[in-house]
Amino acid sequence: MIRVAINGYGTIGKRVADAVDAQDDMQIVGVTKTRPAFGCDLAVRKGYPIYCTYDDTDKIAAFAAAGYQCHGGLSDLLGVADIVIDCSPGKVGASNLEKYQQAGVKWIFQGGEKHAMTGMSYTSSANHAANLNVNGTRVVSCNTTGLSRTLVPLYHHCGELSVECTMIRRAADPGDSSKGPINAIKPVLKVPSHHGPDVMTVKPEIIINSMAVAVPTTIMHMHVIVAQLPEGHGLDTESVIEMWANEPRIILMSGGETGITTTAEVMEYARDIGRKWGDLHEIFVWRDGVKLEHNTLYYFQAIHQESDVIPENIDAIRALMGTEPDWRASVARTDNAIAKYNNIL
Numbered sequence: 188m189i190r191v192a193i194n195g196y197g198t199i200g201k202r203v204a205d206a207v208d209a210q211d212d213m214q215i216v217g218v219t220k221t222r223p224a225f226g227c228d229l230a231v232r233k234g235y236p237i238y239c240t241y242d243d244t245d246k247i248a249a250f251a252a253a254g255y256q257c258h259g260g261l262s263d264l265l266g267v268a269d270i271v272i273d274c275s276p277g278k279v280g281a282s283n284l285e286k287y288q289q290a291g292v293k294w295i296f297q298g299g300e301k302h303a304m305t306g307m308s309y310t311s312s313a314n315h316a317a318n319l320n321v322n323g324t325r326v327v328s329c330n331t332t333g334l335s336r337t338l339v340p341l342y343h344h345c346g347e348l349s350v351e352c353t354m355i356r357r358a359a360d361p362g363d364s365s366k367g368p369i370n371a372i373k374p375v376l377k378v379p380s381h382h383g384p385d386v387m388t389v390k391p392e393i394i395i396n397s398m399a400v401a402v403p404t405t406i407m408h409m410h411v412i413v414a415q416l417p418e419g420h421g422l423d424t425e426s427v428i429e430m431w432a433n434e435p436r437i438i439l440m441s442g443g444e445t446g447i448t449t450t451a452e453v454m455e456y457a458r459d460i461g462r463k464w465g466d467l468h469e470i471f472v473w474r475d476g477v478k479l480e481h482n483t484l485y486y487f488q489a490i491h492q493e494s495d496v497i498p499e500n501i502d503a504i505r506a507l508m509g510t511e512p513d514w515r516a517s518v519a520r521t522d523n524a525i526a527k528y529n530n531i532l
């Protein structure tokens with residue numbers, strides 16, 4: 188059994204914890220909270236041991252005072268773990284790296300951290316093999332994960348790929364009450380945005396640039412993608428769709444036939460099929476929004492920002508621990524276990 192610690196039990200941390208709990212080759216040894224607040228009750232209900240994010244005795248004691256059993260500080264948790272999944276807020280994780288190295292555990296950061304900090308990044312389909320047995324990595328952001336899902340198989344077919352994309356980003360997660368914009372469209376003025384080029388941290392051969400805007404929605408990102416394929420690619424619109432249909436973690440549906448024409452309906456679909464928290468680990472591609480004209484491929488895809496990276500963290504654990512060299516085998520094992528655990532329709 189791989190012993191997994193979750194440092195940061197928020198939006199991503201609580202989801203990764205349950206995905207780990209679903210697997211039969213790994214177990215949760217503890218989750219951290221900065222203080223006895225929102226989130227502790229969920230950990231108690233799930234039976235996950237609570238540890239304090241910090242080692243200070245007064246901060247640890249505050250949990251008991253609030254009625255929660257706290258098993259110690261982060262150092263204590265790292266002492267009983269083989270690997271830690273850092274799910275702390277973006278850019279906070281860097282301050283934890285030294286602690287992980289000193290404790291001698293393996294570590295996985297999330298997309299809010301920079302590739303330069305970890306020197307290694309991960310998506311299941313792009314570079315599982317390169318991550319085998321390394322000490323640490325970074326599961327790329329929800330947007331980069333989504334781009335990789337559809338672009339990596341396309342690249343493998345074509346041998347070269349040049350991509351321009353626009354990320355229409357949700358302003359905040361549903362649980363965030365302090366972020367905006369509420370009534371505005373906010374361009375990311377750093378051009379190109381980091382999302383597209385971040386794909387090159389897991390698949391350097393794909394040439395890609397992106398621009399991004401944040402819009403007032405909390406449910407899903409939308410990608411508008413234009414990819415240039417090389418001469419002689421041998422594909423047409425239908426065979427591109429067929430290729431994606433045979434890849435894991437991509438859902439293809441016709442908006443015209445299903446009536447699922449917006450991100451709101453995609454999320455309703457996820458709730459209808461019983462997905463926990465209304466999550467959708469797969470990337471949603473509209474079949475009727477795909478068009479290949481000569482060498483130019485146009486398509487839209489929707490990304491459930493809070494959840495597409497969750498199963499990737501599980502595959503990354505197996506890569507780092509060296510227990511499953513085949514990414515497709517890991518993906519199948521991860522997804523089947525999660526489906527069984529959540530009793531998905």
Ligand SMILES: NC(=O)c1ccc[n+]([C@@H]2O[C@H](COP(=O)([O-])OP(=O)(O)OC[C@H]3O[C@@H](n4cnc5c(N)ncnc54)[C@H](OP(=O)(O)O)[C@@H]3O)[C@@H](O)[C@H]2O)c1
Nearest residue numbers: 195196197198199220221274275276277297299329492493
């Ligand atoms: N949310 C998304 O849509 C999304 C998607 C993909 C990737 N990511 C990435 O995933 C990471 C986590 O994001 P999130 O959305 O889960 O954030 P979040 O909801 O704010 O949760 C972060 C948690 O980390 C805890 N924390 C605060 N300081 C910490 C520290 N120094 N060490 C350890 N934990 C600490 C907080 O704890 P307390 O609650 O105990 O105070 C909070 O619960 C970020 O890198 C983010 O960029 C997020």
